Amino acid sequence: MLVGFEAAARQLSFSKAGDEIFLTQSAISRQVKKLEESLGLVLFERRHRALELTEQGRVLFEAVNESLNHLSETVASLRKEFTQRGVKVSTTTSFAALWLVPRLARFRAQCPEVALHIDADNRLVDLKQGVVDIAIRYTSPDMVSADSDVFLAKEEVFPVCSPALLQRSGRKLTCIDDLQHHTLLHLGDPQNAWPWLQWPYWFEQMGADLPLNDIGFRFSHLDQLVQAATMGHGIALGNSPLVDSLLAEGLLVAPLTERLVSPRSFYLCHGPRRDPEVQAFVNWLQLAMSRPE
Numbered sequence: 001m002l003v004g005f006e007a008a009a010r011q012l013s014f015s016k017a018g019d020e021i022f023l024t025q026s027a028i029s030r031q032v033k034k035l036e037e038s039l040g041l042v043l044f045e046r047r048h049r050a051l052e053l054t055e056q057g058r059v060l061f062e063a064v065n066e067s068l069n070h071l072s073e074t075v076a077s078l079r080k081e082f083t084q085r086g087v088k089v090s091t092t093t094s095f096a097a098l099w100l101v102p103r104l105a106r107f108r109a110q111c112p113e114v115a116l117h118i119d120a121d122n123r124l125v126d127l128k129q130g131v132v133d134i135a136i137r138y139t140s141p142d143m144v145s146a147d148s149d150v151f152l153a154k155e156e157v158f159p160v161c162s163p164a165l166l167q168r169s170g171r172k173l174t175c176i177d178d179l180q181h182h183t184l185l186h187l188g189d190p191q192n193a194w195p196w197l198q199w200p201y202w203f204e205q206m207g208a209d210l211p212l213n214d215i216g217f218r219f220s221h222l223d224q225l226v227q228a229a230t231m232g233h234g235i236a237l238g239n240s241p242l243v244d245s246l247l248a249e250g251l252l253v254a255p256l257t258e259r260l261v262s263p264r265s266f267y268l269c270h271g272p273r274r275d276p277e278v279q280a281f282v283n284w285l286q287l288a289m290s291r292p293e
Contacts, residue, residue, distance in 0.1 A: 002064050004031035005043065009061040012051045086115025087281045090127075091136040095266070096120035097223035098242040100136075103288060111280045127271040133278050135269040136285070150268040152289045153241045157196055158259040160238035160252045161229055168232065173255040176208045183216040183234035187225050196262040197222070197237055205260050226252075241266070241289060 007017035008028055015025040023031075036043050043057035053061060091100065096118055107116065119125070125132050136152070137144070159179065166173055171181050187197050195201040203210050216234045219225040226243060229236035230251045238252065239262070246252040268285065270278075 001031045001035045001038075003068070004028045005035055006061065006064045006068055008032055008044070008051065009053055009057060010065065012053075014051070086117050087134065087277050088117040088119060088132040089134045089136065089281070090119045090121070090125045090132040092122050092138050093120045094222040094242060095136055095138065098226060099245070102245050106288065107281070107284055110284055114277050114280050116281065127269060130272050133271045133273045134281060134285075135271070137267050137269055138264055139267060140264050144267045144269065148270055150286070152266040152268055152286065154265045155262040156240040156259045157202060157237050157262055158240070158254050159235050159256050160226075160243055160247070160254050161235045162232040163250065163253045165232040165234070166253070166255070173235070176203070176206055176256060176258060177210065179235060180210050184212075185216055185225055185228050185234040185236040186218040187222060187237070188218050188220045196260060196264075197239065199237065202237055202260055206258050244292075 003021060004017060004023065004027075007020050008014055011017045011020065014028040014032070017023075018025045018028045021028075032043065039060075041056045041060075042054050043060060045052040045054055089100075097120070100118065104116070107114075119132055124137075125135060127135055137149075138155075159173075161173070161182075169182070172178055173182065184199055186199065187194070189195070189198060196205075200212060203212075217228060219228065222239075222242070225236050226238060226246070228234065229238065230246060238246075238254070240259075243252055247254060266289070268282065270282075
């Protein structure tokens with residue numbers, strides 16, 4: 001009855017109110033009459049082909065209109081929250097671009113009912129706030145919790161390049177010394193935060209004393225560096241597991257056997273939310289990272 005009354009009071013017409021809420025004019029009229037009888041009040045002044053609210057009708061209309069608007073907004077908010085609900089994953093830009101995004105089709109095939117929201121940012125997110133559900137972090141063992149965080153994979157660093165580059169250049173690459181005859185791709189690291197991803201450090205750890213070819217290209221992001229390598233612009237230091245799919249697809253090759261195990265690894269860190277959707281992603285992630293490409 002209140003819905004019919006609100007529509008009639010707003011439209012000042014039983015016919016228009018009926019059209020709005022898909023009832024007949026007579027049905028709206030009966031609802032209003034029944035409401036007036038139950039309240040013992042006259043809500044409308046019925047004139048020839050016109051309606052006007054009485055003072056009591058205006059007071060009731062304002063209260064009902066406000067309540068229905070609030071109810072409508074609440075329902076819309078709940079629907080929006082439901083449709084936007086999914087597993088929110090925080091990770092680095094490089095992990096998202098090189099590992100996670102290429103495997104989204106596999107996740108969708110296994111978990112078609114789970115929406116995934118990827119927040120790719122190199123800044124750490126406070127999981128306790130519940131803004132994200134899962135974080136895939138690239139960090140050292142002393143920065144994770146042994147009780148709640150899960151080891152996913154170690155990082156190995158080694159030279160990678162496009163197979164077309166070796167064919168095109170005609171220069172061999174069968175040992176570390178051969179690298180001095182190739183264009184090297186560099187990762188910009190002004191703060192020296194990742195020395196193991198830099199050629200000088202890698203050469204030093206491999207016991208190689210080579211002149212550094214710094215005439216090539218330098219990139220601020222690892223995914224840009226790897227993309228340049230796949231396009232044949234030079235030799236890059238790639239890292240497993242991020243380049244594993246590119247190696248499996250033949251877009252990159254690893255000509256040398258030497259690998260450097262870095263001091264960092266990939267870890268799964270939980271937020272406060274633990275439900276079937278989150279667990280479905282966690283199960284898929286752990287299995288995917290444990291399988292060789």
